[in-house]
Amino acid sequence: MEKCKAALVLAGVGDALGYRNFSRENNALGAKIQEELKEIGGLENLVLSSDKWPVSDNTLMHMATAEALITDYWCLEDLYRELVKRYVDSTDKLPGRRSDPATIESCSQLKPDNYLLAWHTPFNEKGSGFGAATKAMCLGMRYWKPERLESLIEVSIECGRMTHNHPTGFLGSLCTALFISYAIQGKPLVKWGRDMMKVVPMAEEYCKKTIRHMAEYQEHWFYFEAKWQFYLEEREINEENQNKPSFPDNYDAEEREKTYRRWSSEGRGGRRGHDAPMIAYDAILGCGGDWTELCNRAMFHGGESAATGSIAGCLYGLLYGLSKVPKGLYQDLEQRERLEYLGETLYRLSTEEKVDSYGFERPEDFDYVTYEEFFSRYLVILTRRAIKWSKLLKGKNSIQKSLKDMNRTFPDNIQFRKTADPCLQQTLYNVLVAYGHHNKAVGYCQGMNFIAGYLILITKNEEESFWLLDALIGRILPDFYSPEMxxxxxxxxxxxxxxxxxxxxxxxxxxxxxxxxxxxxxxxxxxxxxxxxxxxxxxxxxxxxxxxxxxxxxxxxxxxxxxxxxxxxxxxxxxxxxxxxxxxxxxxxxxxxxxxxxxxxxxxxxxxxxxxxxxxxxxxxxxxxxx
The missing domain is CATH 1.10.472.80 (Ypt/Rab-GAP domain of gyp1p, domain 3)
Structure with missing residues (x-):
């Protein structure tokens, strides 16, 4: 659990270090940054206060993803709607934090109020940036188990496409999520890159099944794979028997700048979805567990150092924790307490995944893929019900008798008392009003308040309670609650x-x-x-x-x-x-x-x-x- 907390916190630290970049010059070279660092006594003397060393939009969007992941969603489509809502809400906080333009543009196209199409955005030529990669790391913490690989592929791609609907962008999302899952699994570092390359074809198959106009994406797909293949060959870890990365004899700050620019698509390292995780991975491979060396390689360079620093910090936290990191870098970090909470909660949810939402343990051979396929098909029914439910709540119907029974419903249950927060009396009223609209022949009958109230206590969801009430009164017990009873x-x-x-x-x-x-x-x-x-x-x-x-x-x-x-x-x-x-x-x-x-x-x-x-x-x- 402590390493999961460290991962979220150090992602923020890496972001803040790379974002501030000491001289506030976007193109300051790594050598210059390291000189400034020496002048103030090194990382050990640095204190990252929220006013002088704020986090960028990378951390805020990453937090939005994590916040959605810890909600009580029960199918992936519900998670996607929650992600959309939180991404759109987060855009108000991004101005002044050097926001990724693709993120702002795409969030304006998301439709949180559209139940069916909330997360669907068009292909975006400008969506190849790093933003998808930096907000998806926590997905690997939620779906880290090997048997959840298909879910990880789907969620990371859909999450990436919401803001960066371009293969270079959303494959960056897949890449960082995979690397995080590999870190938790304890997979050897040198295998991460080539194992990720084995997953990319699976991602392509998923996209072919779900993207209607795949031709737009196909021509850009090869770029991500080609860049990574080139990198793995350069480091001599592209083959299964190659287990030691090869670095140049002289790989100082100046040489790294040249290398990062060569890996990039526009001469500035870390700007795109392929090279932001690439630089972070390279830094993890080369730092040998040394935090200062990691910072020199991932946080202090002339490219998009906030993005590469965020990814590298997250990976470092999972691998090594906080023990080698100076306290001044994280004790006053902006959003530290919330980041720790998110890391702790993600750990708990991922380790408790064998327990279903009702508290029952799932068997070792539980088929998660089939289970999620079932809910994807069931979504059509849920959507139809959700639309009808929203209409029923908006209707007008007088059921004054139900109002009289509100205070009589479970008077000994603290959740139904007016002093409760939230008070379930309003939820009960909504369910009974909706049923009155739905079944006008019945309207409201005494006794229904107890049945609806009991369903609310069990499901903790007014829409689900409504449909269960309808099954009882309309199908299982017809004429029990009609006027003549x-x-x-x-x-x-x-x-x-x-x-x-x-x-x-x-x-x-x-x-x-x-x-x-x-x-x-x-x-x-x-x-x-x-x-x-x-x-x-x-x-x-x-x-x-x-x-x-x-x-x-x-x-x-x-x-x-x-x-x-x-x-x-x-x-x-x-x-x-x-x-x-x-x-x-x-x-x-x-x-x-x-x-x-x-x-x-x-x-x-x-x-x-x-x-x-x-x-x-x-x-x-x-x-x-x-x-």
Whole structure:
């Protein structure tokens, strides 16, 4: 965890050192910068305060990426929308920090309010710059495991294309994300470049599948690969058996300037998506773990030293931590605390990835690729639902009855109290209003507030709660909550008939004392056992309700009655019977949810839907005849 924190912090340090560049001259050469450094006593005497040594747009955009990565997204498309939102929001902070022009231009074309096309931008001839590479490093911290390679490829390319929709630009994004993942994996440094080159064809295949007009990109694709192949050959690490990089005997600041210019596309090293990570990688290869040497190679040169410094600093932090870095360089660094938090959170999320969002551990052979492919296909459904949900919330419909029930919903739950922050009463109101627009035949009925409230507590998402509520009321329990509540009344009578068949002694007791079933079980059915049984038990029952349908309600009711038959039969009058039915929903039998769930599938015996539906027809006809 400490090295992940160090990576984010040192990315900021490298950015600040390269951005300020001592003399504030864009083209100051490395030799001149190092002379100025000696005059002030070297790096050990340098203090990077936020006023004199601010970070550039590289760090702010990198933070925006990290902030999106630590949100609770559950498919990559959700992550992309979050990235778009944060990139657009970040543009307000960029003026005065020597912003990458391609970043500003592309952010103006992003559409955070367009659910389907939020992250789609056109091909950009000017999008070959370094900005995609410097904001994508943390992607490698989130998707560092070898089995997540396909996700890393997709996310880094889409992230890069949002602001730098040009192969040289977004392949730089892929490159830095890969290098970060290699650092975490512990892969030997000399293998990073050639292993990255093996991934580039996979990236090309992904782009062919997802980019409609690939021809525009194809002619520029070769440039990135050719430049890197040339570099690896120059360092003599392009072959599998070459495990020691070759540097010139004289590789001082002046010689490095010439080399960086030669690697560049315009005579200024680090300006593009291919050479910014290249210079950083070269510095890591050559510094031997020495922080000062890394700075001389990556932060102090006449090119885009803020970009190369940021990438090199991030890699150094993962490989070596902070122990060899003077404290003055990071203790007062702008945004240090937030950078540390982001590094710590990314570490936690990446190491907890085997646990799903519900807390269950995933198996060793969990197929992440298939899982994400499924959600990509499911996106069409989610999009359609999201559009409808937004329209329902904007509609006008009077459901004043629901307002009265707001304060009655889970009064013992602190999240539903008006003093809560956030208070779930507003979320509950939104769900009930939306459902009133959606199902005008039902509108609002008492009991729905508890069901919707329970769904909100489980999902913590009002849109998901709405669709689950619709599944319950519209499909699983039709007519339960209609104005006449005919479905509810029918099923209460069906339960009475089932008790006659399964527990005849209790049925005879009820008849003898004139107790109607609606008096003792109406709350069981209308609230689906919420506030009747313990929360964990209700959750297990609802799992079965969504899977098996309404039959589970009869299983639960029959199990409660049959298990407590002896106690119920002790009742001698009407009030006693009502009290007994309250008592049977309490105690260890219902608290031990695992045992209880086993019982409901054995205690009532055979219970077919054919039998239930036949009884429903009979009971419904009887109720209609009674008027």
């Amino acid at each position: 005919m479905g509810l009344k029918t099923d209460q009578e069906v339960l009475g008939e089932l008790v006659k068949m399964k527990v005849p002694a209790v049925a005879e007791l009820m008849d003898r004392h004139g107790v109607m079933w609606t008096l003792v079980v109406s709350r069981w059915f209308i609230c689906l056992f919420i506030d009747i049984l313990p929360v964990e038990t209700v959750l297990r029952i609802w799992d079965c309700l969504f899977y098996e349908g309404s039959k589970i309600l009869f299983r639960v009711a029959l199990t409660l009655i049959k298990q407590h038959q002896a106690s119920i039969l002790e009742a001698t009058n009407f009030p006693d019977i009502c009290d007994k039915f309250k008592e049977i929903t309490k105690g260890m039998f219902v608290t031990e949810c695992h045992t209880f769930m086993e019982k409901i599938f054995t205690e009532p015996g055979s219970l077919s839907m054919a039998t239930i539906n036949k009884l429903r027809e009979t009971c419904r006809a009887k109720l209609l005849a009674q008027g």
